[in-house]
Structures are given as structure tokens and as C-alpha cells.
Amino acid sequence: MIEIKDLRFAYPSGGFRLAIPSLKLKPGERVAVVGPSGTGKTTLLNLVAGIAVPEAGRITFAGEDVTGLSDGQRRTFRAREIGFVFQDFALLDYLTARENILYPFRIAAGAKLDPDARQRAEDLAAACGLAEKLDRRPGALSQGEQQRVALCRALVRSPRLILADEATGNLDPANKTAILDLLFARAEEVGATLLAVTHDHDLLPRFDRVIDFAAFQRPEVAA
Amino acid sequence: MNAIFLALAYLRFHWLRSGVLVLVAALILAVPLISQTLLEGARNTLTDRAEATPLVLGNRGSQLDLVMSTLYFSDERANPVTMAAGEAIWDSGLAVPIPLNTAFETGGARIVGTSLDYFDFRGLVLAQGRQLAILGEAVIGATVAERLGLGPGDTLVSAPQNLFDLDGVYPLELNIVGVFAPSGTPDDEAVFVDVATTWVIAGIGHGHEGVFAPDADTGDVVASAAIVEFNRITPDNIDSFHFHGDPDSYPISGLLVVPSNERDATILRGRYLDADNPLQMIVPEDVVSELVARIFRIKAVLDAVTLIVGVAAFAAIALAVFLSYRLRAREMQTAYKLGARRGIILQLLASETMILLGIAALLAMGLVAVVQSQGEGLVAWILAT
Numbered sequence: 001m002i003e004i005k006d007l008r009f010a011y012p013s014g015g016f017r018l019a020i021p022s023l024k025l026k027p028g029e030r031v032a033v034v035g036p037s038g039t040g041k042t043t044l045l046n047l048v049a050g051i052a053v054p055e056a057g058r059i060t061f062a063g064e065d066v067t068g069l070s071d072g073q074r075r076t077f078r079a080r081e082i083g084f085v086f087q088d089f090a091l092l093d094y095l096t097a098r099e100n101i102l103y104p105f106r107i108a109a110g111a112k113l114d115p116d117a118r119q120r121a122e123d124l125a126a127a128c129g130l131a132e133k134l135d136r137r138p139g140a141l142s143q144g145e146q147q148r149v150a151l152c153r154a155l156v157r158s159p160r161l162i163l164a165d166e167a168t169g170n171l172d173p174a175n176k177t178a179i180l181d182l183l184f185a186r187a188e189e190v191g192a193t194l195l196a197v198t199h200d201h202d203l204l205p206r207f208d209r210v211i212d213f214a215a216f217q218r219p220e221v222a223a
Numbered sequence: 224m225n226a227i228f229l230a231l232a233y234l235r236f237h238w239l240r241s242g243v244l245v246l247v248a249a250l251i252l253a254v255p256l257i258s259q260t261l262l263e264g265a266r267n268t269l270t271d272r273a274e275a276t277p278l279v280l281g282n283r284g285s286q287l288d289l290v291m292s293t294l295y296f297s298d299e300r301a302n303p304v305t306m307a308a309g310e311a312i313w314d315s316g317l318a319v320p321i322p323l324n325t326a327f328e329t330g331g332a333r334i335v336g337t338s339l340d341y342f343d344f345r346g347l348v349l350a351q352g353r354q355l356a357i358l359g360e361a362v363i364g365a366t367v368a369e370r371l372g373l374g375p376g377d378t379l380v381s382a383p384q385n386l387f388d389l390d391g392v393y394p395l396e397l398n399i400v401g402v403f404a405p406s407g408t409p410d411d412e413a414v415f416v417d418v419a420t421t422w423v424i425a426g427i428g429h430g431h432e433g434v435f436a437p438d439a440d441t442g443d444v445v446a447s448a449a450i451v452e453f454n455r456i457t458p459d460n461i462d463s464f465h466f467h468g469d470p471d472s473y474p475i476s477g478l479l480v481v482p483s484n485e486r487d488a489t490i491l492r493g494r495y496l497d498a499d500n501p502l503q504m505i506v507p508e509d510v511v512s513e514l515v516a517r518i519f520r521i522k523a524v525l526d527a528v529t530l531i532v533g534v535a536a537f538a539a540i541a542l543a544v545f546l547s548y549r550l551r552a553r554e555m556q557t558a559y560k561l562g563a564r565r566g567i568i569l570q571l572l573a574s575e576t577m578i579l580l581g582i583a584a585l586l587a588m589g590l591v592a593v594v595q596s597q598g599e600g601l602v603a604w605i606l607a608t
Binding site for chain 1: 228229232233235237553554557558559560561562564565
């Protein structure tokens with residue numbers, strides 16, 4: 001599904017370098033990424049999503065070389081293949097829960113907001129316990145509900161890869177479990193691969209595999 | 224469509240900010256148009272009225288004050304002249320003098336004391352009631368009738384001139400006998416009475432109870448402030464009204480002078496050219512033309528100021544929109560991460576700006592339309608104050 005080979009990345013401002021000699025993710029695999037802060041876990045997600053561009057190396061997604069895509073192609077690739085879940089939910093305060101879920105259809109290239117898309121949003125929301133709250137704005141939702149909306153937004157276009165960056169970091173224990181249950185269930189339903197950055201070691205047993213990210217930092221290239 | 228949807232949702236959610244921006248933009252757009260509309264209206268009203276008035280006779284002094292008080296019944300007060308000036312015009316046989324006394328007001332409207340010739344000269348047509356017939360009657364302009372809700376059978380009281388002088392002149396209650404049809408001129412804003420009625424208001428003429436207290440020793444009639452003066456002229460008491468002094472000395476604000484031809488007008492004007500003559504005869508059109516030219520020179524300055532303020536205000540709006548986008552950097556970053564197509568941010572920015580300006584333009588057009596529909600009334604009101 002995803003294959004990373006001889007990847008090197010540095011921010012233009014310097015001071016941070018990341019090197020990943022080899023990393024593979026199988027389709028449908030649920031992988032957790034752990035490691036100290038500042039070791040480049042989020043950068044890995046950005047590289048896989050084509051948001052950041054490596055200095056060297058290759059990232060392939062289902063055989064397609066992501067690193068060789070143009071900016072426009074990478075945008076289309078993200079919109080089509082990837083669902084993002086953020087720690088701070090990143091919902092738009094001026095849109096209702098329904099419109100937040102449908103947001104990718106409004107901004108992404110090639111996306112069409114048709115009745116099927118709307119129905120899928122409704123179904124996802126119902127599965128996540130949000131059926132009665134679709135017309136509320138984020139300010140009128142609890143944190144757990146906001147993250148469920150964000151989860152629905154990530155899944156609404158049936159992505160093949162879900163990238164979760166500390167998706168449960170802002171939630172209380174009860175909501176953490178609930179969100180993770182939903183994330184796994186929905187990912188399994190659409191057959192998506194899950195790559196999740198987390199600091200919560202209690203959750204790690206639920207993943208198929210855990211990557212300790214510190215291992216990718218080579219002493220000779222690390223800052 | 225998606226960009227417009229998102230822009231509308233954002234603007235609706237931040238309605239206060241959006242409202243302020245729309246209001247500012249609308250005012251910037253509307254103010255020059257409204258000032259242009261009002262100025263054009265004022266120019267037309269001033270010019271039409273002045274062109275329709277051949278000559279004005281009044282006290283030597285400000286020509287503008289004389290024109291404004293006798294043609295537009297404004298608050299400017301030219302020094303009064305006496306009825307003798309009108310008699311001189313009559314005696315010349317060169318023109319018809321129409322006296323005007325605009326010294327008093329009632330209910331926020333100017334009381335215009337004049338003769339029946341004025342109504343013929345201005346072509347005023349009665350919409351209700353009848354013409355002036357006796358002392359103490361009034362025919363009111365259409366705007367006054369509408370504003371005060373008055374008609375024939377109602378009364379109006381002249382504004383007190385000396386409220387705390389118990390021995391002074393008391394307000395006169397005027398009997399409304401007619402209402403003129405709208406003319407779109409300052410006549411709509413006036414209350415017309417016979418010029419003699421204004422002398423009653425001024426205290427030159429009055430009516431009171433009979434004096435039946437002859438002095439026991441001399442047989443002279445003794446009157447005092449205890450005698451009741453009438454403050455309304457009725458058929459029962461009209462015979463008691465009388466005037467004191469020489470009628471030629473009674474004051475008026477000025478005279479409209481209607482010569483029979485250009486030659487007579489020239490002869491008449493020549494008689495008042497002497498700088499030592501306390502009277503002046505002016506051609507209103509000349510005075511108004513100069514005034515209009517001055518107004519439009521001022522308008523050019525106003526336009527320049529409006530342009531500068533407009534540029535500054537639009538820069539402020541642009542800054543506000545730009546800053547809001549900086550505040551929304553996180554939102555833009557999220558959109559980018561979710562695979563937003565290229566140009567969507569620009570589309571959002573353009574959509575929000577166009578929607579704001581579009582609503583502002585509609586609001587500005589609405590304001591201009593309101594001003595245009597009320598233009599005549601507004602111009603008349605501005606000219607009268």
C-alpha cells in the first residue's frame with residue numbers, strides 16, 4: 001500500500017532532519033507511530049500526504065510515486081486517497097456539523113457534492129451518533145462530538161488511507177475509547193489503512209503494529 | 224458555487240463584522256451619489272424658481288438673503304422694507320408689485336403674508352377649500368397639510384415672538400380655509416395669509432373688547448392691559464380689528480416685481496441702481512446662478528474629499544478582509560491538507576469581497592432611490608432651513 005524508501009527530509013530553516021531508510025504499510029493495516037516530541041511523527045504524515053516534499057527518496061502509494069507528483073496532482077491525490085484527522089479537530093466554526101462533514105466536497109478538485117455524498121454524510125453521522133446534531137455548529141458540540149464530526153469528514157470520501165495526528169489527544173478517556181472504536185470500525189468498513197500518531201501508550205495494543213519513531217533518526221543525519 | 228456557499232456561510236456567521244463592512248462600503252458609494260442627487264435637485268429647484276421670478280425689490284443688503292427669504296422662504300432674514308416701496312412700483316405703472324412678509328412661522332412652516340396676485344403669479348391651484356377672503360385666514364401648502372394633518376376648518380397658531388412679555392404681541396390663531404395642490408416648490412412648505420394678517424401677528428393691527436371706561440373728570444376713554452385682546456379673528460370680532468400708524472410704513476420682507484415687458488423691467492431696475500438708494504432691485508436668476516456656481520465649486524472640493532475618504536475606507540475594508548484571512552490561516556491550512564484545489568482560497572476571498580460589495584451596492588442604490596423619491600421634499604426642506 002505505502003512504501004517509503006531512503007527518505008530524507010529537512011525543513012528549509014534547518015535544525016531538523018528526518019531520515020527513514022525503509023517503511024512499508026499493508027492495505028488495511030492499523031499502524032501506530034510513537035516517539036518523543038520533535039522527532040518528526042507529524043512530518044511523516046505530511047510527507048505521506050504530499051504536503052511536505054522530501055529532499056531525497058521515494059514514497060509510493062499503491063504503486064504511484066507520490067514524490068514525483070506536481071503540487072496540483074498532490075492536492076488531488078490527498079483529496080481522493082487520504083482522510084485527515086487532527087488533534088484540534090480543525091472544524092470550521094461558521095459551518096454546521098453537516099457542512100463540516102461535506103467540506104471536502106466543496107473545496108477539493110474533482111469532488112462532486114451530489115445526493116449520494118449527502119446521504120453518505122448522513123449515514124456516517126448516524127453511525128457516529130451525530131444524527132440529531134448535524135445542524136449544530138461546532139461551538140454547540142462537545143469535544144468528543146467535534147472529533148466525531150472531524151472523523152466523519154475524514155471518511156466521507158471513502159479514502160484508502162487515514163492519517164490521524166493525535167486524534168484522541170484532546171479527549172477524555174471515555175471519548176478516547178469511543179473515537180478510537182469509531183475510527184477502527186469505519187476504517188475497516190471502507191478497507192482503509194490507518195496511520196496514527198499517538199502519545200497514548202494505553203491505546204497501542206489495539207493497533208496491528210507500532211513504530212517507535214525514534215528508530216528512524218540516524219545519528220549521522222539527525223540534528 | 225461552493226466558494227460562494229462558503230463565503231455566504233462565513234459572512235452570515237460573522238454578521239456584525241459583515242454588516243459594518245457593508246454599511247461602510249454602502250455609505251462610501253452612496254454619499255457621492257446622494258450629494259450629486261441633492262445638489263442637482265437643489266440646482267433645478269433654485270434655478271427654476273429664480274427663472275420664474277423676474278425681479279425682487281428689497282432693502283439694500285445681502286442679495287442672497289433677499290432672494291432666499293422672498294423666493295424660498297428660508298430662515299435668512301433680509302432687513303424689512305415698507306409698503307411704500309410697493310406703492311412706488313404701483314405708481315410707476317411699469318409692474319405689478321406682490322408684497323411678501325416672511326417674518327413669522329407656525330408649526331415649523333413659514334407664514335407668508337402676501338396678496339392674491341401671488342397665487343396667480345405662481346400658478347398655485349387649490350386642492351381643497353377656498354382662497355383667502357378675510358383677515359386671519361390661511362391657505363396652507365400641500366406638504367404642511369400632510370405633515371401637520373391639517374385641512375380647511377382647522378387652525379394654526381403663529382409661533383410666539385415674545386413669550387415672556389405679558390404686555391406684548393400674542394400669537395394669532397389662523398383659520399385654515401384652503402390647501403394648495405402640490406407644486407414641488409417651497410410654496411408647498413408655506414402657510415399663506417393676507418399680508419395684513421402678518422401685521423396683526425406683528426402687533427401693528429389688533430382687535431380687542433370695546434373700551435367703555437370714560438375718565439370721570441376728562442371724559443377721555445381710558446384703556447389698559449386689562450382689556451382682552453382677541454387672538455383669533457372671527458366674524459363676530461373682525462370689525463374690532465384695526466391698524467395703527469401709516470399703512471405706507473408697515474413692514475414687509477420684500478416684493479416680487481412683475482413687469483409687463485423687458486423694457487419696463489429695464490426702466491425699473493435703472494431706478495434702483497443708485498448706491499445711495501436704501502432699496503435694491505435684483506434679478507433672482509443672476510443671484511442664484513452665482514450661488515449655484517459657488518455650490519458646485521464647493522462640490523468639486525467635496526468630491527475630492529469623498530474620493531480620498533473613499534480610497535482610505537476601501538483600503539481599510541481591504542485590510543480588514545486581509546487580516547481576517549490571516550486570522551483564518553489555520554482554516555486555509557486545513558483546506559490545503561484536505562486537498563483543496565488550487566485557487567479555492569482566491570475564490571473564497573473574491574466571493575466574500577464581491578458579496579460584501581454587491582450588498583453594499585444594493586444598499587447604496589436603495590439609499591439613493593429613497594433620496595431620489597424624496598428629493599423634492601428634501602431639497603425644499605434644505606432650502607427652507
